[in-house]
Amino acid sequence: MMFVKSYPEVAADEGVRRQVLSENADLMVVAFRFQEGAEGKLHNHPHVQSTYVQSGRFRFTIGEEAFEVGPGDSFVIPSRATHGCVCLEPGTLIDTFTPRRDDFL
Template sequence: MVKKKVLMAEGNLMMVKVDIKAGFVGDIDYHPEEQLCYVERGIIEFELSGKKRMLRQGDVQYVPANAKHQVKVIDDCTLLDVFTPLRKDLL
């Protein structure tokens, strides 16, 4: 249901491509890295610190370090996630 591919990890930046099928509901997540989430295609409901926002193709969501967040996939999607510093758990 979720497929991740590290596209680049150099210096203090990392980009990960994530393909997720409709119906997926992620666990509540938080991590010490800052994150940008770009929706390449599809629709997701993104909850950040208790506030929900619908994201569609072309939308970007900023996630501060250690902020609790969760996604619910409405339509099959491809996300590009950028992290700083590198998320070692994804390498």
């Protein structure tokens, strides 16, 4: 059985919009839409996160490592790793979390 639910786009931070695309208790997929110069502030969480760059260009920091990514790039952020990003060119990140981020619902 397929269940489709629509989630609204909400403000996440200045210049950043967030929209849950799909979720269940074990997995969540979220689109983050960034304006140029907007930041995903440094933070950490218990969830494992996979990030796919749908569009745009970003400078990410994970722990002590900093790197730039663009369309088609993807990477995994381990549980509890401090991470954040700066948007260099407007774009969208597709993040997958396991387990679900209940704080986004």
